[in-house]
């Protein structure tokens with residue numbers, strides 16, 4: 335599953351469209367308990383007008399990888415296969431990674447920084463001596479991409495509970511095609527699947543587990559991919575040491591049930607890479623790279639704890655938990671179906687739109703006790719989308735993996751004021767040393783002006799806390815789409831000083 339926040343991140347680099355074209359939008363979810371429909375909900379109207387993607391996208395991970403590799407290829411970057419990292423050393427100036435590309439052919443790769451995104455068995459994590467505390471789940475997961483026959487509604491994502499059995503059906507493109515994920519307890523004793531990872535499975539096994547969870551006469555045919563996974567729930571104690579970092583499954587692994595692992599990993603990378611760029615190009619202070627651990631470890635820990643708790647409850651074989659589950663799940667399904675607020679909260683968590691970073695090296699709230707644009711996104715939160723006009727939205731402005739300096743004015747500006755402010759914003763962006771867009775979003779006294787984006791929709795201003803009491807505001811948005819700094823006026827002094835102090839570069843002009 336590809337979550338809304340991941341699609342937003344992909345939009346900034348022009349990749350949301352290919353994802354949407356290849357994937358299937360899940361219209362909603364239907365819950366079944368002991369084979370009977372027990373409530374469901376639609377993903378429409380999840381109460382988030384601030385995202386262009388109020389949806390869950392079903393797309394096989396092989397397609398995700400294919401799109402990303404194609405994108406890299408179009409930029410002249412090839413992914414080298416058959417090269418295995420075996421160990422590393424680091425010193426004050428860089429990291430030396432030892433790799434082999436065949437028996438006895440070990441060589442060294444030298445770089446200023448290293449990201450270990452080498453999955454659950456991560457060699458980088460081991461070489462850095464990071465703890466990876468946790469344990470294995472009792473269940474294994476069986477997977478099939480296949481066709482479905484039998485009595486099941488087309489369209490929604492289906493979630494099945496029966497005793498300790500649990501299964502999911504994700505509809506994908508094609509006549510009754512989809513992916514089954516189901517749990518199986520039987521195979522855990524098999525030593526060949528003791529570690530985290532995959533091993534072969536048969537369609538008969540997947541079907542037997544699926545039918546046990548669904549308690550319905552459902553048949554699976556025409557499988558194109560079958561697998562069994564043993565999954566652990568574990569997290570690292572630090573997201574990096576010195577110049578080497580870990581991201582994705584190298585840093586956190588958990589139950590796949592909530593569709594969070596890949597999404598969380600992609601956002602680790604999005605959080606880290608601009609910090610590395612700022613360190614390399616602008617000599618940003620060391621604290622900026624340290625903020626990767628400070629910001630992303632709590633996110634990983636929350637995802638791990640939440641998925642683990644939910645998964646333990648839905649698969650527990652304890653008598654009273656099973657009895658409570660049988661009564662409570664239909665109630666929960668029906669309540670989520672009825673309550674827009676609950677649906678919105680659940681979506682907010684699962685979509686990862688709600689992730690917020692605490693003030694620290696890469697985030698600071700406005701200082702002082704004067705006027706405040708408190709109704710807008712606080713520093714650390716993601717900058718939300720909002721319509722500026724019929725044809726343009728905030729996310730159109732925030733395109734590209736770069737900083738954005740956005741000035742809002744509710745007060746109508748004269749042509750001269752627009753020219754002066756646009757000059758100032760552009761000068762700050764150009765002199766900062768960082769890749770940065772500068773945007774003036776304002777009411778205008780002179781109609782359309784080429785250097786200002788005219789506000790046609792006041793909801794935009796209130797979304798960003800620009801009100802009659804605070805008619806102007808300045809936001810610095812980080813390349814990963816989170817607000818770094820905001821101020822309740824168009825005075826650029828504080829913002830310039832903040833950027834130079836926290837992200838390096840120049841404090842000019």
Ligand SMILES: Cc1cc2nc3c(=O)[nH]c(=O)nc-3n(C[C@H](O)[C@H](O)[C@H](O)COP(=O)(O)OP(=O)(O)OC[C@H]3O[C@@H](n4cnc5c(N)ncnc54)[C@H](O)[C@@H]3O)c2cc1C
Nearest residue numbers: 335418419452453457563582583590593594595596597599
């Ligand atoms: C059954 C199942 C269903 C899932 N469904 C979802 C879902 O719907 N949504 C979601 O967000 N997540 C889902 N996940 C989780 C998701 O698959 C993982 O979180 C994601 O693949 C992690 O990506 P990664 O790049 O960190 O690691 P990996 O995908 O494991 O990639 C690591 C890469 O590093 C390479 N590598 C490993 N060791 C070395 C080495 N020593 N040298 C060089 N290269 C090396 C590997 O070959 C591999 O290419 C699911 C997981 C499972 C098991």
